[in-house]
Amino acid sequence: MGNLLEALGVNFKMVFIQAVGFLILLVLMKKFLFGRIKEIIKSRADEIKDTYKKSEDDRAEAARLKEEYQQKAVKADEAAEAKIQAAVDKAKDVGGKMLEEAHQAVADEKAKAHKNIDMERKKALAEVRNQVVDLTILSTSRLIKQSTKRETAEKLVDDVIKGVGALS
Template sequence: MDILNTLGINFKSVIVQGVGFLILLFVLKKFLFGKISALMKERSEGIKSSYAKIEGDKSAVEKMKIDYQVKLAEVETAAAMKIQEAIDEGGKLGEGIVSRAQDEAELIRLKAQEGIEQERKKALTEIRNQVVSLSMLASSRIIQQSINQQTAETLVDDVIKDMEGLSVR
């Protein structure tokens, strides 16, 4: 105890201070540490739930991203199919237009051939009419001249030669 006195430490004061400290510790533990512990526990639970919610949201976002990519791939496939269908339909329409144009060209060609054939028949009819007119003219000349047989034959030969010049194809 001498050492404590030499150092200037009073034993009674140390005991009183120790008992005061224990009382203070008890009061703090009862009123303050319980509330602080509860607040820390509540905060820890809040952080854990926030972290769990963030993880859940993160997995939901990943799932939505995968779903979006799948839907995007489906939309791209559908768009490619529609484009191909449009190309095929355009090809079919083009073929139809070409076919109709060919049919119309063939119809025009046939009408032109019919027109040519009618003009040919008309020309033949006119040529026949001219031959008849020439024959009538030659006959009337023969009758008018009433010459001998040789002159009549010469006139007929001339008419035949004139008709050969009017050849019909």
């Protein structure tokens, strides 16, 4: 195998010197360069984690605020419904009272009208009674003035009946 490597032009001394140089370069890079690169990568990873955590916290806060808003909206809707229902109930009460007052006013007017009708009827009856009395007195005075013939009595009764008929 050694001949084969020599035939290919591989020089062991050169390979060894290059390997040692590479190891020295690797040690120097590890000591001065890789540490800083690791720190930069670590700080960047921490920064990304912090950003991701902040994003998750913001997302959780947004979800909490959304839930809170929805609860407030539901409470506002319930409060609005309660106010509307209270207004409807109050309107019903007011309407019922107004209707009751109207019925009472109508009943009062009816009673007043009946009272007036009764008074007018009593006045009319009193007037009829007075006229009947007047007619009776008139017919009696005529009877006394005239002779008491049957024809005259019948005529007087007819006159009284006609007088009463004219009154009604």
